[in-house]
Each structure stands twice: as structure tokens, then as C-alpha cells.
Amino acid sequence: MLRLHDTAAGEVRPFEPREAGKVSMYVCGPTVYGPPHLGHGRFSLVFDVLRRYLEWSGIEVTYVSNITDIDDKIIERAESEGRDWREITQRCEDVWYRAMDAIGVKRPTFDPHATAYVDQMVELIARLVESGAAYETSDGVYFRPQRVADYGLLARQSIESLQSGARVEVHDEKETPIDFALWKKAKPGEPSWPSPWGDGRPGWHTECVVMSLDLLGEGFDLHGGGQDLCFPHHENERAQAVADGKVFARHWMHNGFVEVAGEKMSKSLGNFTNLLDLIERVDPRAYRVLCLQAHYRSPIDVNETTTAAAAALLARLDAVTRRTEGLGAGTDPASDVMDRFRARMDDDLNTGAAMAIVAETVTAINRALDIDDVASAEPLVAAFRSMLAAVGLEVHGAAPARSVDSAAAALCRQRDDARAAKEWARADSIRNELVALGYVVEDTPGGTKIRK
Ligand SMILES: [Zn+2]
Structure with missing residues (x-):
């Protein structure tokens, strides 16, 4: 029988799905505003390995991984580049899936988009306001964690210690520092949806609780993600489900960090090297080997030495x-x-x-x-x-044919057009697409040249 570490229990315990022969799992996906980083690659590979192992064992897996297509970072990038936010999310999502294809990660059974679930999120927030678990301020709607008796379960800390460690912001209307936003009221010009609290957009922690319960039902089997999501994101998802009277995930699984020259890679520290760079420089299968060689809860170092050993x-x-x-x-x-x-x-x-x-x-x-x-x-x-x-590792017998296909050739022409029009951001993003397809891209006097 499979045993897995459960973050909520703080120990390795039997993984017992609610229904024999079937596993429902939810893994937090990317916020689509830039290229995927190495941490994205690792969590995708870790949960892909779990999924494939379960399927190989004869279990039917429903794998849900969301796309966060509305977020402060998306709005910031759209504003700074003077582009429509939807153009950014669409292109970044395309690059995401090409990179996932390149490292051999199976597509999710469902990939819900946050913007498609705003109505259901508004309904949940309204129920939480109604029951007193949430309250409105001048800039949004906030959740009261103290309404959840075991808040801090995933952080493995008491609510008091979380409170004392939280940063207090000036001009904050929040009742306590760990209260978190469920709804953000829109500033002029920002993308927004209607709600009882005025036009705005949902906070990040609300989308996953709504989408996981909608697609997998109460008491689904496993909720996963990188260790950096454990607190506050997963804690806050869980708190909303509990306050709404719902049975949430039965098992919580988190993978370790990616370190680059010993430094912790997480979203808040920014990207030093991204996944597209890795795919360009080494055999993309080597990243799966590198992840497989380590325990999923241990940190891994991704550098030229470790990827060369994997290769x-x-x-x-x-x-x-x-x-x-x-x-x-x-x-x-x-x-x-x-x-x-x-x-x-x-x-x-x-x-x-x-x-x-x-x-x-x-x-x-x-x-x-x-x-x-x-x-x-x-x-x-x-x-x-x-x-x-x-474990989903593809091996090659005879060397595969490596030719430039017509879709890639078309991307080269589009990139040359973008460069001629001095649309550098567009040219860069097409370059990233080509890299995600496995090509090495070179600028030559005759235009974009690619090779595998
Ligand atoms: Zn999530």
C-alpha cells in the first residue's frame, strides 16, 4: 500500500482514497504572467510522477491543475507593457504548456481558469460574509482566520504565533494582520467583475477552494503543491472550506524547494534561471531524472553539474x-x-x-x-x-529524427516580422515559444535560425 507524507498530520501515513481504484488530486498551477521557473518544473514533475505511478498501478486518476489568469502581477505587467492583460495570459499559458510537453508532464484532466469561476467565488464570499467569517472594508472583503478552530494546521504553528509573526501594514483596515483578501475592489482601469461589494476581482486563495470542490467534490483525495504554497495559500484555502462547512482535501502533499547555488527558489524571491533556459541547454528529460534521484520533500540543486550527472x-x-x-x-x-x-x-x-x-x-x-x-x-x-x-521516463532507442517542422518555421517568420517592427517583447515571447519546443534559437543576418 502507498504511504505518503501528509503535511496536515506531520507524518508519513497510508494514502487511502475515498473510493477504491480512483484518486482525485488537485495541484495548484501557474499564475500566467511570465515564463515558467525551475520550481514550476519541479512541482509539475513530482506530481506527474505520482500520477503516473498511480495510473501504472491500475488506478484511475482525475488530475486537476488550475491556471491563475487574473492577478496583481498580470495587471502590473499589462500596465507596464501597455498591452491587454488577456494577451499576456494567453501567450504565457501557451508557453507553459509547451514547456510542460517538453519535460514530458501529462496534461491535467481539467485545467480550470480563475476567470471562468468568478461567479462561484462571489457566491462563496457572500456565504462567508453572511456567516460572519468575512467582512467588508473600503478596499475589499477579508477573511477572519480566528473563526477556524485549527487554523495553522498546515503551517504547523499556532494562530497566536502566526499573528505575532505577521507584518502590520500602515493604513490597514484589517482587524488582525493575518486576515486575508477574498475580494479586491477594482481601481480605475483594472479588469473587474461585478459583486455585492462593487466591481473587483477575487483574491488568489479563493479560486482553488472553489475549483477543487467543484471539479472533485467534497473530501477529494489529495491537494498538492510546492512547499512555498503550504502557508498562507493552502492554509487559507482550507480555512475557507472549513468556514463554509465543507470537507476539504483528505491528504496534503508538498514538494521541496529548488535551490540555485544554494539559494531558495520561490516566487517571492524571483527567478534566477527559468525552465526555458534549462530546456534549451540540456536534454529536457534530464530534469525528470534529477527530480527522481532526490526525495520529493528534499531540496534539489539545479546547476550544470547536477543536470550533467542526470544526463x-x-x-x-x-x-x-x-x-x-x-x-x-x-x-x-x-x-x-x-x-x-x-x-x-x-x-x-x-x-x-x-x-x-x-x-x-x-x-x-x-x-x-x-x-x-x-x-x-x-x-x-x-x-x-x-x-x-x-515514473514516466521516456528512453530513446535509435536517435529520433530531428527536423524543423512547419509550425516552428512559421514562428521564425513571425519573429522576424516582430523584430522588423521593433516589437521586442513579442519577438522575445516567440523566442521563448521556440525554446519551449526544444529549439536552439540564433539571430543571424538572414533572420531567425533554429536547430535542435
Ligand atoms: Zn492554489
Whole structure:
């Protein structure tokens, strides 16, 4: 049985879905205002591995991951660039999915957009105001965390210590520093939707609680995200559900940070290197290998040394794939190998130990083939393929054909047009799209040139 660390319980415990054979999971997705950073890549890979492992085990997974397409940062970028905010969110979402495709992350079953759920968010906020869990001020509507008895469960801190640690802002109409915005009243010219408290937009913490409960129902199985979302975002989602009398997620799972030269990567610290840079510079599959080699709750360092080590393992896996082409089909995977692999994966997704079994199996396959012992190699080859399928790692036999397709060629022409018109931001964003498609982009006197 799969056991996972549960942030709310503070320990590893059995993961028991509400319905046998089915798992419903919600993972907080991106705010679409810029290119995806390395932290985005990691959480997407961690939860993709969990999803694929469950599916490989015969479980039907409903995977929901939202797109935050209205937010202060989107409005700021639209204002500073003099563009429509919807143009920014659409383009950033396209780049997001191309980057996810490049690193092999499966598309969600549902990807709800915040702007499509504003009416339901207004309904929830109205119920919270009605019950006294929320109150209106001159600039919005705020939630009262003290109305939730176990507030601080995910932060693993008492409400008193959260209160004393919170920053008090000048001119604040909030009753206490940890009260958070459910609705933000619009300033002139900002995108807005109607509400009983005037035109405005929902706060970020409200969209996920509404969309997860709408698409997955009460008591859905797992809510996940990066560790930086644990508090306040997830705490505040949960608080609204509790105050609204709803049973929320049964299990909370958070992955560790990405460190770049030892520094914590989180949204508030900005991006040093983004995911598009990584896809451009190394085999995109190497990022999955790098994530698999670490425990999902540990921090990982993403730099040239660690990605090169991951790429070296990948080369070894590709090489054995070429060597074993035509072997192992119709053979049962070696059961002792599979038993050990499953035991590691079921132990809070110990992918590092599971990958060590993959590496041992590669050694054993090569040793058997060195002495032409095909009969011993075949069940190992079948196990090797099955383990890689379980973690979603694609290996290449013969080198894949790498040609410039017509869609990419069209993007090059559009980029040349944008550059000719001195639309630099547009030219840059097309460049990012090409990078997300796996191309190296070069500016030449003859225009944009790409190669894989
Ligand atoms: Zn969320």
C-alpha cells in the first residue's frame, strides 16, 4: 500500500482514497504572467510522477491543475507593457504548456481558469460574509482566520504565533494582520467583475477552494503543491472550506524547494534561471531524472553539474535501450526486481532508491548480455521498461529524427516580422515559444535560425 507524507498530520501515513481504484488530486498551477521557473518544473514533475505511478498501478486518476489568469502581477505587467492583460495570459499559458510537453508532464484532466469561476467565488464570499467569517472594508472583503478552530494546521504553528509573526501594514483596515483578501475592489482601469461589494476581482486563495470542490467534490483525495504554497495559500484555502462547512482535501502533499547555488527558489524571491533556459541547454528529460534521484520533500540543486550527472544516467538508460531492442517483449518482468521497486515507491515515493534499482537492473542486463545469456536478460529488460513507464521516463532507442517542422518555421517568420517592427517583447515571447519546443534559437543576418 502507498504511504505518503501528509503535511496536515506531520507524518508519513497510508494514502487511502475515498473510493477504491480512483484518486482525485488537485495541484495548484501557474499564475500566467511570465515564463515558467525551475520550481514550476519541479512541482509539475513530482506530481506527474505520482500520477503516473498511480495510473501504472491500475488506478484511475482525475488530475486537476488550475491556471491563475487574473492577478496583481498580470495587471502590473499589462500596465507596464501597455498591452491587454488577456494577451499576456494567453501567450504565457501557451508557453507553459509547451514547456510542460517538453519535460514530458501529462496534461491535467481539467485545467480550470480563475476567470471562468468568478461567479462561484462571489457566491462563496457572500456565504462567508453572511456567516460572519468575512467582512467588508473600503478596499475589499477579508477573511477572519480566528473563526477556524485549527487554523495553522498546515503551517504547523499556532494562530497566536502566526499573528505575532505577521507584518502590520500602515493604513490597514484589517482587524488582525493575518486576515486575508477574498475580494479586491477594482481601481480605475483594472479588469473587474461585478459583486455585492462593487466591481473587483477575487483574491488568489479563493479560486482553488472553489475549483477543487467543484471539479472533485467534497473530501477529494489529495491537494498538492510546492512547499512555498503550504502557508498562507493552502492554509487559507482550507480555512475557507472549513468556514463554509465543507470537507476539504483528505491528504496534503508538498514538494521541496529548488535551490540555485544554494539559494531558495520561490516566487517571492524571483527567478534566477527559468525552465526555458534549462530546456534549451540540456536534454529536457534530464530534469525528470534529477527530480527522481532526490526525495520529493528534499531540496534539489539545479546547476550544470547536477543536470550533467542526470544526463549521464539518461545516456546509460538510452544505451541499454538500444542494446536490448527486440528483447523482453512478451516476457514477464522479473518479479523480485518489481517487488523491490514497488516497495521503494510505496515508501513515501522514495524515487531515489527506486532509481538505484533501475541502475542495478541496467548493470545486470549488460552483464547477462556480455555473456550472451539472453534468457536471463529478458525478464530484466521487461522490468527495466516497466519501471521507467511507472515514473514516466521516456528512453530513446535509435536517435529520433530531428527536423524543423512547419509550425516552428512559421514562428521564425513571425519573429522576424516582430523584430522588423521593433516589437521586442513579442519577438522575445516567440523566442521563448521556440525554446519551449526544444529549439536552439540564433539571430543571424538572414533572420531567425533554429536547430535542435
Ligand atoms: Zn492554489
